[in-house]
Amino acid sequence: MGRAPCCDKANVKKGPWSPEEDAKLKAYIEEHGTGGNWIALPQKIGLKRCGKSCRLRWLNYLRPNIKHGGFSEEEDQIILGLYVSIGSRWSIIAAQLPGRTDNDIKNYWNTRLKKKILGKRSGDHSLRRPQCLPPNQLSKEAADNNKAMMSHENTHPQTLSASALERMHLQLQLQGLHTPFLYNNPSIWPMHHHHPLGDNVLEVSQHNAISPNLARQHNPNDTIMTNSSHPSLVRIKHAMQNSMREIGQEDLDVDCSPLGFSPSSTRGGHSTENPYSDYNSPVATGLQSDLHEIVLRGNSASSLRLQEENQLMMSELDCLKEMCGNFEENAALSYSASSLHPDPMFQGYVLGYGL
């Protein structure tokens, strides 16, 4: 048995609101307020609309001081910065832009801003994978293939969500970086040797490992980035900090978010605070758990030798976890995990994911 409908769907009007309906709703709410019950409101004012529809109409269109269209360059920067940082949590992003609604920002992002950013590259090679389709195709294909993709993700942990990939694309686009490393090593690209990040991968150089164990397992063809003073990491962090400063959000901590995880614990929340601001928060801890889970899932069918290696890796990760207090070391964590993973395909995946 399904969920009880919020209203009598047979007797409610759908589709665009007429000026008369708008006037009725606006006049009533301005005089009486919502009464704390949207479901009962349409009956009170004689509107043949669903309560949820009334609420949405009020919040997104009729409410005072709502701005429509005409997004400024500054607003673009805020939206972009926050999207890269926290993903599609539109209500949180909207909270940073007075007069803008989450719906408005969502629409603006999906129809214009994303194209403006990602569409700069003509002949976009990142479209080689279905998850990297342009926005309009992305939503349609995502809907069509959702079940298949979910199933695929269960059995192929190296598959990134479209959202995570998109955010990585954007980050790299913002940083304007290139790479010869993964890009030049198709053997480690997951998904039928299609690069997980399209053509944008950060260039990193070989580096001292954080411990002898990490160094011991270091594949000479691989790249380990475990030192927080590594120039590339410092550069990324500064770029992130600068972009946050530019949009007037220097108090927003950029820690953790560059990993690109989308912690489920924040889904549906009502908080407008930055979920990544505290490394020891449940969200940040969840981030680490996500990484552990990814690594473990990748190892689920490992041999005994690989299991032992995995055990070693996990203890290394625990050490790193203790040390992780900022972005640089979070990046290092993902790099270490990728470098240690026994499956070359998986190494490439986490390596990319970490950025």
Place this chain on the structure above:
DNA sequence: AACCCCCACAACCGCCAAGCA
């Protein structure tokens, strides 16, 4: 002029969590 396609935006849908009886 008619048709088609694309785009932008409004609106809807289903899920989730909080609150309450």
Place this chain on the structure above:
DNA sequence: CTGCTTGGCGGTTGTGGGGGT
């Protein structure tokens, strides 16, 4: 504790207008 109602959220669809052929 359980189940129901409600509000909030993000994803998706529907619709109308503009431009191209």
